[in-house]
Amino acid sequence: MKFGVVVFPGSNCDYDCYYVIKRVIGESVDFIWHKSSNLKGYDCIVLPGGFSYGDYLRTGAIARFSPIMKEVIEFSKNGGLVIGICNGFQVLLEAGLLPGAMRKNRDLLFICRYVYVRVENSDTPFTRLFHKGQVLHIPVAHFEGNYYIDPQSLSRLKMNSQVVFRYCSKDGEVADEFNPNGSVYAIAGICNERGNVLGMMPHPERCSESILGSEDGKLIWQSIVKSINERLAKE
Amino acid sequence: MFKVKIYISLKEGVADPQGITIKNALDSLGYSGVERVRYGKYLQVYLKNSDKxxxxxxxxDMCKKxxxxxxxESYEYEIEEVK
Structure with a gap:
């Protein structure tokens, strides 16, 4: 099994993801430069956090046209697992792999702190080792994480169980005061209809070891590994 | 050559925290009667093209892509012929 971490100019969580996959999870992983156009042999592609292209124009708007993104779209159409974290989520939205868009945070502040999110759907390849309603302690670090989607599309998301994470209190209560950025429906992460593409604002790679204060993110990587192993066993 | 002035703004109904903050600043500076501020972007694109x-x-195409x-976001633009 092999992970690939895409590196755009301005990515800055690429090494954190690489490190966690290789050293904490113990799986094989490569960096993939954004100008590459070959994803052969990979089972899961990570679009990491950072400030691709300096966030010029809109977050993710230019990275979305990097050569590698054509391949990522193709890869996802063939059922490959794609996880976009923070800026990676923004790239997935711009690329149309996930619905909606990001606005600047409600309070116009860059938010860099631990928050709580609740697992809304534990039936995805990324969250299968959690149980529904489980609360994760996980950090966010973003200026544009204020997720927007129109009401009709939101009902579709809910109907298809595409809302994967919502901001909440320590005890799992969803209320405006626990929503750090003003996201519609307190959304912190969503998946596509098929469930093989996940976008999330919080950073699981920053909380995969207890020395960092939380290892709640680790189960996301382990869920991915389990899903891929099962698929490979079937093939 | 043409100079294209492109104005990009948030669609109606999309909350605009920057616009609200700017409005509050204008209010606090004592400018009365400011009903609303919407924040946007302005681009100048210079193009060689003979056919308008x-x-x-x-x-x-550029805007949509x-x-x-x-x-x-929504957009509008003006085209101006320049030397």
């Missing part, structure tokens, strides 16, 4: 009709199509995010 084709030019419009090109600008619409990359310059504007149609989920939350």
């Amino acid at each position: 009709k084709k030019l419009q199509k090109k600008i619409d 990359i310059l504007v995010n149609p989920v939350i």
